Amino acid sequence: xxxxxxxxxxxxxxxxxxxxxxxxxxxxxxxxxxxxxxxxxxxxxxxxxxxxxxxxxxxxxxxxxxxxxxxxxxxxxxxxxxxxxxxxxxxxxxxxxxxxxxxxxxxxxxxxxxxxxxxxxxxxxxxxxxxxxxxxxxxxxxxxxxxxxxxxxxxxxxxxxxxxxxxxxxxxxxxxxxxxxxxxxxxxxxxxxxxxxxxxxxxxxxxxxxxxxxxxxxxxxxxxxxxxxxxxxxxxxxxxxxxxxxxxxxxxxxxxxxxxxxxxxxxxxxxxxxxxxxxxxxxxxxxxxxxxxxxxxxxxxxxxxxxxxxxxxxxxxxxxxxxxxxxxxxxxxxxxxxxxxxxxxxxxxxxxxxxxxxxxxxxxxxxxxxxxxxxxxxxxxxxxxxxxxxxxxxxxxxxxxxxxxxxxxxxxxxxxxxxxxxxxxxxxxxxxxxxxxxxxxxxxxxxxxxxxxxxxxxxxxxxxxxxxxxxxxxxxxxxxxxxxxxxxxxxxxxxxxxxxxxxxxxxxxxxxxxxxxxxxxxxxxxxxxxxxxxxxxxxxxxxxxxxxxxxxxxxxxxxxxxxxxxxxxxxxxxxxxxxxxxxxxxxxxxxxxxxxxxxxxxxxxxxxxxx
Amino acid sequence: xxxxxxxxxxxxxxxxxxxxxxxxxxxxxxxxxxxxxxxxxxxxxxxxxxxxxxxxxxxxxxxxxxxxxxxxxxxxxxxxxxxxxxxxxxxxxxxxxxxxxxxxxxxxxxxxxxxxxxxxxxxxxxxxxxxxxxxxxxxxxxxxxxxxxxxxxx
Numbered sequence: 001x002x003x004x005x006x007x008x009x010x011x012x013x014x015x016x017x018x019x020x021x022x023x024x025x026x027x028x029x030x031x032x033x034x035x036x037x038x039x040x041x042x043x044x045x046x047x048x049x050x051x052x053x054x055x056x057x058x059x060x061x062x063x064x065x066x067x068x069x070x071x072x073x074x075x076x077x078x079x080x081x082x083x084x085x086x087x088x089x090x091x092x093x094x095x096x097x098x099x100x101x102x103x104x105x106x107x108x109x110x111x112x113x114x115x116x117x118x119x120x121x122x123x124x125x126x127x128x129x130x131x132x133x134x135x136x137x138x139x140x141x142x143x144x145x146x147x148x149x150x151x152x153x154x155x156x157x158x159x160x161x162x163x164x165x166x167x168x169x170x171x172x173x174x175x176x177x178x179x180x181x182x183x184x185x186x187x188x189x190x191x192x193x194x195x196x197x198x199x200x201x202x203x204x205x206x207x208x209x210x211x212x213x214x215x216x217x218x219x220x221x222x223x224x225x226x227x228x229x230x231x232x233x234x235x236x237x238x239x240x241x242x243x244x245x246x247x248x249x250x251x252x253x254x255x256x257x258x259x260x261x262x263x264x265x266x267x268x269x270x271x272x273x274x275x276x277x278x279x280x281x282x283x284x285x286x287x288x289x290x291x292x293x294x295x296x297x298x299x300x301x302x303x304x305x306x307x308x309x310x311x312x313x314x315x316x317x318x319x320x321x322x323x324x325x326x327x328x329x330x331x332x333x334x335x336x337x338x339x340x341x342x343x344x345x346x347x348x349x350x351x352x353x354x355x356x357x358x359x360x361x362x363x364x365x366x367x368x369x370x371x372x373x374x375x376x377x378x379x380x381x382x383x384x385x386x387x388x389x390x391x392x393x394x395x396x397x398x399x400x401x402x403x404x405x406x407x408x409x410x411x412x413x414x415x416x417x418x419x420x421x422x423x424x425x426x427x428x429x430x431x432x433x434x435x436x437x438x439x440x441x442x443x444x445x446x447x448x449x450x451x452x453x454x455x456x457x458x459x460x461x462x463x464x465x466x467x468x469x470x471x472x473x474x475x476x477x478x479x480x481x482x483x484x485x486x487x488x489x490x491x492x493x494x495x496x497x498x499x500x501x502x503x504x505x506x507x508x509x510x511x512x513x514x515x516x517x518x519x520x521x522x523x524x525x526x527x528x529x530x531x532x533x534x535x536x537x538x539x540x541x542x543x544x545x546x547x548x549x550x551x552x553x554x555x556x557x558x559x560x561x562x563x564x565x566x567x568x569x570x571x572x573x574x575x576x577x578x579x580x581x582x583x584x585x586x587x588x589x590x591x592x593x594x595x596x597x598x599x600x601x602x603x604x605x606x607x608x609x610x611x
Numbered sequence: 612x613x614x615x616x617x618x619x620x621x622x623x624x625x626x627x628x629x630x631x632x633x634x635x636x637x638x639x640x641x642x643x644x645x646x647x648x649x650x651x652x653x654x655x656x657x658x659x660x661x662x663x664x665x666x667x668x669x670x671x672x673x674x675x676x677x678x679x680x681x682x683x684x685x686x687x688x689x690x691x692x693x694x695x696x697x698x699x700x701x702x703x704x705x706x707x708x709x710x711x712x713x714x715x716x717x718x719x720x721x722x723x724x725x726x727x728x729x730x731x732x733x734x735x736x737x738x739x740x741x742x743x744x745x746x747x748x749x750x751x752x753x754x755x756x757x758x759x760x761x762x763x764x765x
Binding site for chain 1 (some may be wrong): 711
């Protein structure tokens with residue numbers, strides 16, 4: 001009823017305004033925070049330019065085939081994930097339920113990450129930036145102890161933003177500022193997804209294109225910073241020896257898989273609003289290539305800025321040593337500068353070794369500073385914010401950076417919410433006469449209330465758990481069953497005919513080979529390697545504990561048993577849907593086959609439904 | 612006055628020792644702790660007098676005190692947050708209201724269309740337009756009209 005503006009097809013299903021909107025939505029869904037803060041990190045630790053080799057191999061044999069499969073499926077069946085898999089085979093209905101569950105779990109924690117981004121964004125309007133100075137302690141004689149021992153940036157993140165507890169078992173209290181930001185984020189999500197693709201289709205023009213603008217601005221600015229070239233050389237210098245480590249190949253495969261947002265059901269939902277006669281093959285290749293190019297493009301400004309930060313830290317280290325030496329030896333100002341520091345040090349070490357030893361100078365090594373690699377939230381909220389303080393005009397850079405992160409995350413949220421919304425709409429949870437706005441409102445409200453748990457003191461530990469267990473293993477399992485289901489249960493011949501009818505040309509042999517053998521095999525290997533790696537040591541986490549002896553290093557702790565049980569539950573729940581639903585249908589079938597009036601359901605075909 | 616300056620312990624850097632005398636109290640030297648406290652409080656003025664900063668003018672054993680960062684009365688982030696929230700709520704209200712209006716318009720259109728169809732149906736009852744029935748005095752039914760003699764004349 002609220003789908004009035006566009007001309008509905010005969011089945012009353014809403015559709016995209018134009019092809020560009022659809023492509024942009026898929027690209028926005030695929031391009032997310034991981035492209036900015038995970039890919040550059042992986043490049044750095046896995047031998048720079050050499051990482052691109054396993055990355056592109058994984059893209060070719062795992063990413064693109066699976067993407068093509070999902071888009072073709074959604075376009076042919078024209079239904080959301082749950083109904084689509086029910087149509088292929090009632091025994092595979094569990095795959096749809098599993099993807100729906102994963103979308104729910106990921107939406108919950110992903111929006112909380114956006115909450116943190118929003119908090120930093122609204123704090124970027126101050127002069128000086130609140131994460132650049134330490135607050136003073138009570139009697140104003142010195143800085144706050146926790147802040148002084150670590151850094152101002154760390155303090156702002158762990159204390160002022162998260163107010164983190166030293167242990168996951170201690171929940172702490174709800175942080176009211178985070179609750180406000182969380183409410184705002186869910187309100188924004190509601191505003192954009194209020195009528196499904198009718199509203200997200202308009203919002204995506206901004207949220208998908210804006211990050212590219214900001215990345216370009218950061219690229220230009222980053223390249224002009226001192227030390228940028230060191231960072232870039234460090235990033236891209238290939239070290240082919242790392243390819244011998246199987247960990248590199250595993251990371252490449254998982255990165256491609258999660259980066260393309262496969263097995264969430266969102267892509268199927270997006271494709272289901274397409275006209276059936278659409279070239280899904282070209283779409284899949286386009287989306288995958290744009291996603292990978294964005295990762296590469298984003299790593300350039302990221303590493304320019306990291307190189308700049310490392311160089312500045314190196315210069316600070318040198319300057320501190322120089323001041324100490326000048327003070328100790330009563331040398332005139334400007335006698336020792338950075339350029340002749342090494343010659344001076346060697347001279348003084350040979351002539352006055354005891355004095356030099358007494359100074360306890362820190363060894364300054366640029367390589368060491370470059371080696372400090374961080375990924376994920378640490379990159380954005382600690383390392384990057386520190387670099388932004390050093391840039392001239394830091395408020396503007398901070399505002400731009402956090403708006404970019406917010407847009408990247410928001411466009412991915414659209415896909416997640418669509419993966420939750422479309423199946424519920426089709427299952428007709430709410431009566432048909434009720435407006436769509438009600439369903440999206442209910443989804444956003446319930447998600448907000450559940451996500452309040454993440455605003456507790458221990459919230460960020462829980463988000464790590466959700467990220468590691470709910471957003472990883474189930475997706476691999478579901479994708480494996482997706483491929484097997486389409487190829488061997490729906491039958492590859494039928495699917496090939498459907499795709500050929502949709503694209504209007506013969507299917508390339510490449511797709512046949514990858515769908516039938518290579519992709520399922522790769523998925524199986526990746527899944528087993530992933531699980532084996534997780535099982536190697538008991539799951540642990542690093543906690544921020546000011547009372548720890550090694551502070552400001554983070555304390556390594558093991559998860560208590562009840563938390564480990566929750567981890568297993570999160571990973572197993574979506575996967576267990578698949579056999580459960582199959583079993584349920586098997587039992588139903590057995591009862592039905594005894595009924596004489598039973599008529600076998602007719603076989604579904606893409607052309608049959610739409611000719 | 613030059614008599615108050617003594618040269619000793621020459622180093623490469625410009626450095627000097629000084630004592631502060633209190634002329635009102637019989638030219639005695641002021642104790643070191645008081646001088647230290649005074650320098651701590653007026654560090655800025657002393658730096659400015661020499662056109663130097665904390666980094667270039669060092670007092671041995673006196674670390675610089677810290678000035679608290681300026682805190683505005685309302686935290687800036689609350690203001691920004693308020694602005695953002697107002698915009699979003701306005702957007703949501705606008706979309707919901709426009710959705711309700713469209714819904715009402717569609718309902719009105721569909722009920723009007725239904726009424727129109729009903730009227731058209733009623734006037735076509737039995738295949739004979741009602742207007743035709745109203746206008747003429749009647750429609751002569753040929754079956755009964757043929758046999759006039761059967762009927763008794765009035």
